[in-house]
Amino acid sequence: MRCFLSKLGLVILPCLFSFLAEAQTTTFRVDMSVQIAIGRYDPGNDLLLVRGPFNSWVGTDLTFVAGSNFIYEAEIDIFETDGAQADFKFFIGSAASGDIWEGNVGTGENGNRRFNYQAGGQILETVFFDDLETNPGGGVKVTFQVNMDPLLQDGLFLPEFDWLEVRGAFNSWAAGFELEPISEGSPIYAGSTTIKSIAPGDSVEYKYVYNGGQWENGSNRKFILAEQALQVLPIRYFSDIGPGSNLTEDTKIVISVNMNNALALNGTPFNLETDRVYLNGEFSEFTWWEWSFPPDGFELLDDGTAESGDAVEGDGIYSIKFQALAGQPKRIEYKFSINGEDSEADFQNNHIRYIRETGNYPLPVDQFGNMVHEPEVLSSNLGVITINGPVDGMVTLSWENTDAVLQHSESLAPSSWQNIPNSQGDREMVFSATEISKNYFRLATP
Numbered sequence: 001m002r003c004f005l006s007k008l009g010l011v012i013l014p015c016l017f018s019f020l021a022e023a024q025t026t027t028f029r030v031d032m033s034v035q036i037a038i039g040r041y042d043p044g045n046d047l048l049l050v051r052g053p054f055n056s057w058v059g060t061d062l063t064f065v066a067g068s069n070f071i072y073e074a075e076i077d078i079f080e081t082d083g084a085q086a087d088f089k090f091f092i093g094s095a096a097s098g099d100i101w102e103g104n105v106g107t108g109e110n111g112n113r114r115f116n117y118q119a120g121g122q123i124l125e126t127v128f129f130d131d132l133e134t135n136p137g138g139g140v141k142v143t144f145q146v147n148m149d150p151l152l153q154d155g156l157f158l159p160e161f162d163w164l165e166v167r168g169a170f171n172s173w174a175a176g177f178e179l180e181p182i183s184e185g186s187p188i189y190a191g192s193t194t195i196k197s198i199a200p201g202d203s204v205e206y207k208y209v210y211n212g213g214q215w216e217n218g219s220n221r222k223f224i225l226a227e228q229a230l231q232v233l234p235i236r237y238f239s240d241i242g243p244g245s246n247l248t249e250d251t252k253i254v255i256s257v258n259m260n261n262a263l264a265l266n267g268t269p270f271n272l273e274t275d276r277v278y279l280n281g282e283f284s285e286f287t288w289w290e291w292s293f294p295p296d297g298f299e300l301l302d303d304g305t306a307e308s309g310d311a312v313e314g315d316g317i318y319s320i321k322f323q324a325l326a327g328q329p330k331r332i333e334y335k336f337s338i339n340g341e342d343s344e345a346d347f348q349n350n351h352i353r354y355i356r357e358t359g360n361y362p363l364p365v366d367q368f369g370n371m372v373h374e375p376e377v378l379s380s381n382l383g384v385i386t387i388n389g390p391v392d393g394m395v396t397l398s399w400e401n402t403d404a405v406l407q408h409s410e411s412l413a414p415s416s417w418q419n420i421p422n423s424q425g426d427r428e429m430v431f432s433a434t435e436i437s438k439n440y441f442r443l444a445t446p
Contacts, residue, residue, distance in 0.1 A: 023077040023078060024077065024078065024118070024120060024121040024122075025075050025076065025077055025078075026075075026076055026077075026078050026115075026117070026118075026121065026123075027073055027075050027076075027123040027124060028050045028062070028073060028076065028088065028090075028124055029065065029071060029072065029073045029123070029124060029127070030048075030050075030062065030071070030072050030073075030126065030127055030128070030129050031070060031126055031128045031129070032070050032071070032072060033070035033071075033128075034128060034129070034132045034134065035092070035129045035132070038135060038136070038139075038196050038197065040092070040097070040100065040197055041094070041129070042094070042095065042096070045095040045096075046092055046095055047059075047061070047091075047092065047093030048061070048072055048090070048091070048092060048093075049061060049062065049091045049093065050062060050074050050076075050088055050089075050090055050091070051088060051089055051090075051091050052087055052088030052089070052112075054076055054078045054086060054088075055076065059091060060074045062074045062090075071126060078117060080117040080119075081117070081119070082117065082118065082119035083116055083117065083118075084117045085114055085115070085116055085117070086114070086115060086117055087106070087108035087109060087112035087113065087114050088113050088114075089101055089102045089105070089106075089112050089113060090102050090129050092129070097172070098174055099172065099174070100172040101173075102129060102131075103130055103169040103205065104169070104346075104347060104348070105127075105130060105131050107265075107346060107347075108347075110347060111346075111347050111348070113127070130169075130198075132197065132198065132199055133199070134199055136195075136197075136199050136200060137196070138194070138196065138229065139194040139195050139196025140195050140196075140200060140225055140226055140228070140229060140230070140231055141192055141193070141195075141229060141230050142170075142194075142204075142225070142226075142231045142232075142233065143190060143191070143192040143230075143232040143233060144179065144192070144193075144206070144208075144233055145182075145188060145189070145190045145233060145234070145235040145236070146164070146179065146189050146190075146208050146235065146236055146237070146238055147187055147188050147238070147242065148164065148187050148188075148189055148238055149187035149237075150237065150238070150241055150242060150243075151210075151238055157210055159181070162210055162211050163178055163210065163211065163212075164178065164179045164189050164208065164209075164210045165177055165178050165179065165208070165209050165210070165212075166179060166191065166193075166209075167207060167209055168204060168206025168207065168221075169198065169204055169205045169206070170193070170197055170198055170204055170206070171193070175212060178191065179191040188235060195225060198225055199225070200226060200227045201224065201225065201227065202225055203222050203223070203224055203225075204222065204223055204224070204225050205220040205221065205348075206220065206222075206223075207220055207221055208221075208238055210238075216238060216239040216240075217239045217241075217282065217329075218239065218240070218333050218352075219333060219349075219350050219352075220348055221236075240329075240331055240376060241331075245329055245331065246326075246327050246329055246330065247324055247325070247326050247327065247328050247329075247330055247355060247358060248326060248358055249326050249358045249359065250323060250324070250325050250326050251323075251324045251355060251357075251358045251359055251360065252321060252323055252361070253283075253284070253322050253323075253324050253332075253355055253361050253362070254309030254320070254361075254362040254363065255279060255283075255319065255320055255322070255334065255363050255366075256300070256310070256311075256317055256318065256319040256320075256362070256363065256365045256366065257277065257300065257317070257318055257319075257336050257365065257366045257367070257368050258317050258365055258366065258367050258368065259272065259277060259302075259316050259317070259318055259368050260272075260316035260317075262367075262368035262369065263368075263369065264338050264341070264343040265342075265343050265344065266343070268343075270368070272302075272316060275338055275339055276338070276339055276340075277299065277300040277318045277336060277337070277338065278299050278337040278338075278339075278340055279298050279299075279300060279320055279334055279335075279336060280294070280334065280337055280342075281332065281334025281335055281350065281351075282333045283324070283332035283333070283334055284323065284324045284325065284328060284332075286322075291340065291342040292340050292341060293340065294337065294340045298320070299320070300318035300319055300320040301318060301319065301320070302314060302316065302317060302318045302319075307321070309321035317365060324355060330354045330355045330356070330376075331352065331353075331354055331376065332352075332354070332355065333350050333351065333352050334350060334351050335350045336351075336368055344368060344371075345369060345371050349371050350371065351366060351371055351372055352372070352373045353372065353374045354374055354376060356445070365419070382399075382401050382404045382445070383399055383400050383404065383443060384399065385397055385398070385399050385406075385441055385442070385443060386399065389433065390433040393432060393433055394430050394431065394432060394433060395432075395433045396428065396430050397428065397429050397430075397441060398427060398428040399427055399428075399443060400427065401427075402427060404445065405419050405423055405443070405444050405445070406419075406420045406423035406429060406443060407419055407420065407442050407443070407444045408420055408439065408440070408441055409439075409440045410438055410439060412440055417444070419444070
């Protein structure tokens with residue numbers, strides 16, 4: 001193709017197309033055998049689509065792979081540059097149950113599947129719809145329970161007019177599963193449903209919602225589906241806000257993260273010299289900001305100053321200080337960011353901690369990528385520490401309680417105990433025993 005420039009420049013744009021590759025075929029394949037067996041997909045009546053930006057998320061029909069009764073495929077011409085990432089999900093348009101999207105099945109945005117486009121065309125690996133590879137049989141009957149007392153006391157939930165539901169991956173986040181008081185006038189609402197679209201042993205995400213649009217705050221709740229036929233979930237307050245869940249006075253909090261040897265989600269090492277660290281989440285009076293666009297005031301610093309709350313300059317531990325106000329939740333949910341990107345963990349996998357002291361409270365130091373989920377109420381039995389070694393001059397300490405923090409002292413004096421960074425959630429740490437010295441360890445609450 002030859003191109004010529006005019007004085008008006010009107011013929012420049014057509015020249016650009018000579019540098020773009022031709023559209024190539026990408027084949028998407030999904031195994032529907034389990035979905036058919038559990039009655040979630042009816043080949044004779046339901047739609048089966050693959051949706052992504054390559055079809056504007058409208059969807060492309062899938063058809064049988066030749067010689068198979070349960071593997072479906074769609075061949076789609078995609079016009080992209082080599083190596084570009086694309087998200088997608090499979091989708092059932094069920095005549096009986098309505099829209100059924102896959103849940104969090106990949107590393108893409110909103111748990112989408114993700115692949116790297118190959119300019120020469122490609123056949124993607126066959127996957128099971130919703131990653132359900134085995135037939136769960138009759139399923140597990142799960143009872144959900146939630147305490148609505150604070151909302152009832154504040155007049156935000158009126159039993160005569162309002163309704164409460166559970167929505168989650170088990171019912172494609174659809175409306176209709178309503179809870180009722182366990183007895184007349186009780187603030188505790190409960191309901192049971194049989195889950196057979198998720199395999200026992202897998203994680204189930206869900207949330208409580210009332211009046212169809214008032215969702216709980218924070219990320220999705222999760223539980224592990226039991227192996228037995230019956231499972232009763234513990235009673236939780238709506239949004240985990242119950243008596244004692246809010247701060248009684250203004251409190252300065254310090255959030256810190258160890259970035260030494262940190263890796264971004266894509267495997268890129270953190271550069272202590274050039275990269276920057278930001279905080280995103282729900283804490284104090286703040287809520288999530290849009291990724292890639294961190295606002296002012298959310299950068300953590302490794303400067304050793306009182307303003308940032310950082311203890312030692314240049315040690316690879318970055319800190320930020322906030323003022324949390326009386327009446328705000330003690331629960332804080334957050335994620336660290338390298339250069340403003342959502343780079344620490346998968347979608348909706350966040351740090352969850354609680355402000356456990358008022359006035360001033362430095363949170364335990366986080367390790368980038370170690371997503372600690374503290375419970376609101378810590379167990380009074382922290383367990384025991386097992387000591388093995390020394391082996392080659394090293395001693396290994398191990399413990400079972402993932403909520404406990406390992407502390408160290410050289411004298412046993414009450415003021416000498418110090419939290420060991422990164423110990424919460426690790427359950428095992430190794431220390432040098434080559435020098436003659438006294439070292440004491442214990443488990444403590446954050």
